[in-house]
Amino acid sequence: MKVISYLSSLMIPFLLFYVIGYGLLSKRDIYRDFLDGACEGLRTVGKIVPALIGLMTGVGVLRASGFLEFLGGLMGRVTESFGFPAELVPLTLVRMFSSSAATGLLLDIFKEFGTDSPTGLMAGLILGATESVFYCMSVYFGSIKIQKTRYTLPGALIATVAGVIAAVWMVRWMR
Amino acid sequence: MTYLWSGMILIGIVYGVLTGNLEAVTEAVISSSKEAVNLCIGMAGITAMWTGIMKIAETTGLVEKLSGGLRPVLKLLFPELTGEVRACSYISLNFLSNMLGLGWAATSSGLLAFQELDRINRENCIRLGETGKRGIPIASNAMCTFLIINVSSLQLIPMNMIAYRAQYGSPQPAAIAGPGLVVTMISTAAAVIFCTIMNRRR
Numbered sequence: 001m002k003v004i005s006y007l008s009s010l011m012i013p014f015l016l017f018y019v020i021g022y023g024l025l026s027k028r029d030i031y032r033d034f035l036d037g038a039c040e041g042l043r044t045v046g047k048i049v050p051a052l053i054g055l056m057t058g059v060g061v062l063r064a065s066g067f068l069e070f071l072g073g074l075m076g077r078v079t080e081s082f083g084f085p086a087e088l089v090p091l092t093l094v095r096m097f098s099s100s101a102a103t104g105l106l107l108d109i110f111k112e113f114g115t116d117s118p119t120g121l122m123a124g125l126i127l128g129a130t131e132s133v134f135y136c137m138s139v140y141f142g143s144i145k146i147q148k149t150r151y152t153l154p155g156a157l158i159a160t161v162a163g164v165i166a167a168v169w170m171v172r173w174m175r
Numbered sequence: 176m177t178y179l180w181s182g183m184i185l186i187g188i189v190y191g192v193l194t195g196n197l198e199a200v201t202e203a204v205i206s207s208s209k210e211a212v213n214l215c216i217g218m219a220g221i222t223a224m225w226t227g228i229m230k231i232a233e234t235t236g237l238v239e240k241l242s243g244g245l246r247p248v249l250k251l252l253f254p255e256l257t258g259e260v261r262a263c264s265y266i267s268l269n270f271l272s273n274m275l276g277l278g279w280a281a282t283s284s285g286l287l288a289f290q291e292l293d294r295i296n297r298e299n300c301i302r303l304g305e306t307g308k309r310g311i312p313i314a315s316n317a318m319c320t321f322l323i324i325n326v327s328s329l330q331l332i333p334m335n336m337i338a339y340r341a342q343y344g345s346p347q348p349a350a351i352a353g354p355g356l357v358v359t360m361i362s363t364a365a366a367v368i369f370c371t372i373m374n375r376r377r
Contacts, residue, residue, distance in 0.1 A: 011275060019232045026235040037230025041223040044286045045215055053211040058180050060207025061187035064199040070190065107339065115345035124340065124351050128333040129359040131326040138176070140322055141314065143286050144293035147176055148313040155323035155369045163328065163362030170354045 044143055051142020055134060059097045068093055084168055085119050087112075092126060092164055096133045103127070121171045129163035218279070225283035229268060233261075242267030252324065252367065253317050254374060262291035266321060273329040285325065292318050320370040327366035328359050 023030035062068055072093055076086025087109060095102040106123050113119040133156045141149060191200040232238045239260065242249075245267040249256065256262050265288035272281035296315040303309065333355050341348035 012277065015277075015280075016228065019228050019235075019237060022237050023231045023235045028231075028235055030231045030235070033230045033234045034227035036227075037233075038223040038227035040230070040287070040290075041226025041283055042219060044226070044290065045219045045222050048286075049212065049215045052215055053208050054180055056211040056214070057204055057207045058183035058187070060203035060210075061191070061200050062183050064203035065187040065191035065196050066194050067186055067190040103339070107343065110339065110343040115340045115343050116347075116350075121351070121354075124333075124336050125355055125358045128330070128336050128351070128355040129328050129362045131328050133326050134179070136326055137322060139282070140285060140289050140325075141176065141318075144289050146293075146312055146314050146318065148310070149176060150308070150314050150319055151373050152314060152319045152322050153179075155319065155366060155373070156326040158369050159323060159327035159362045159366035162365030163358060166358040166361035170358050174354065 047143045047145075048139050051138045055138040055142075056098075059134070062097075063094075063101070083172070084164075085122065087119060088123055088126065091123055092130075092160075095127060095130050096160065098135060099132045102132070118171050118175065121174070122167050125167035125170060126164055129167060130160045133157070133160060218282070221279045222283050222286070225280045226287060229265075229280070229284055229287065232268075233264065238264040238268055241271065245270060252320050252370060252374075255315075256295070256317055259291070259295060262288060262295060262317070265291060269321075269325070270329060273325065274331050276330045276332060276334050281325075285321070288321065289318065292321070316374055320374065323366045323370055324363065327363040329363060330359065331356060 020030065023033070069090060072090035073086070075093075076089040079089055080086050091102060091105045091109065094105055106127055109123045110120055115121075115124070133153070137149060137152060137156070141147075141152075187200060187203075188197075191197045229238070232241075242264050246263070248270075249263050249266060253263070253266070256266075265284050268284040269281050269288055272278075272284060292315060296309075296318070297311055299315070300309060300311055305311075309315070332352055336351055336355065337348045340351060
């Protein structure tokens with residue numbers, strides 16, 4: 001555990017050192033390259049701003065209205081019969097919109113059920129194996145103004161559902 | 176995106192009226208839009224930093240060297256990108272940063288990859304003409320695949336999860352790493368299978 005966290009805290013400084021060191025050895029004007037790249041990055045962030053305002057407002061409205069909780073409660077009754085705890089439904093739903101909000105819910109679950117209870121473990125595994133689908137889609141597609149996303153959403157949902165099922169199955173198998 | 180976004184707002188407002196939460200909804204419109212701008216300002220610095228570093232790695236040929244190992248994987252997932260060195264490099268870089276859990280580096284390289292995919296898509300639109308499935312505002316196969324794989328979560332060791340578990344008194348915080356790896360591999364496998372099927376379909 002200590003070793004892993006030590007290594008991961010070393011990763012970023014090491015990467016910076018490696019890239020810049022390698023650049024110096026290749027005798028290019030790497031500071032110029034850096035500035036070019038940073039400028040490109042800033043421009044891209046600028047392009048995402050409108051998409052992010054749109055999405056986050058949508059998510060905010062949906063959450064504030066209480067609809068997500070309502071949907072979670074409704075789905076929870078169904079999922080209980082498959083052995084999926086109802087408490088995890090809101091977590092899974094929120095996870096698809098916002099990582100930070102999902103982390104908040106995760107910590108609530110840790111507090112209530114404990115980190116190593118079946119529910120706590122499932123919550124941890126679900127969060128580790130899924131991503132904020134809608135957030136990612138709006139950032140990436142927003143940056144190049146794509147409107148029709150074709151099969152991205154179905155594919156993303158399949159990956160998410162596979163992760164959730166695998167998490168439940170894993171915890172049951174571990175017991 | 177249009178239906179998704181309008182649906183979210185309209186459902187939120189209708190449900191807010193039904194439950195009398197309309198004031199909270201109004202409040203959310205104001206606070207969320209502010210939060211979005213704050214988030215962008217917050218991420219601008221670190222994203223620019225990483226795209227700068229990545230530019231160095233790219234011009235010095237380091238990216239190509241590092242992404243060599245992922246080439247067979249990319250060939251399978253992105254059959255139409257053979258020969259597109261820059262796009263492939265950025266995608267590899269994004270996958271690698273995701274695996275290592277370097278969120279910002281992943282976002283930066285992902286955004287650069289999308290710029291490239293957009294350029295390729297535009298070229299294809301001009302060269303092959305626009306159809307119902309190909310157009311400048313329509314996602315290309317490569318874009319769909321890239322996002323689906325990304326969303327399936329590639330991170331090998333969930334460092335932040337281990338930290339949260341430690342913080343909340345888990346006796347063995349890192350014990351989640353093993354099962355976590357299996358679970359995230361299953362979700363990624365599902366994503367890969369789905370994308371391969373969609374790529375093959377004509």
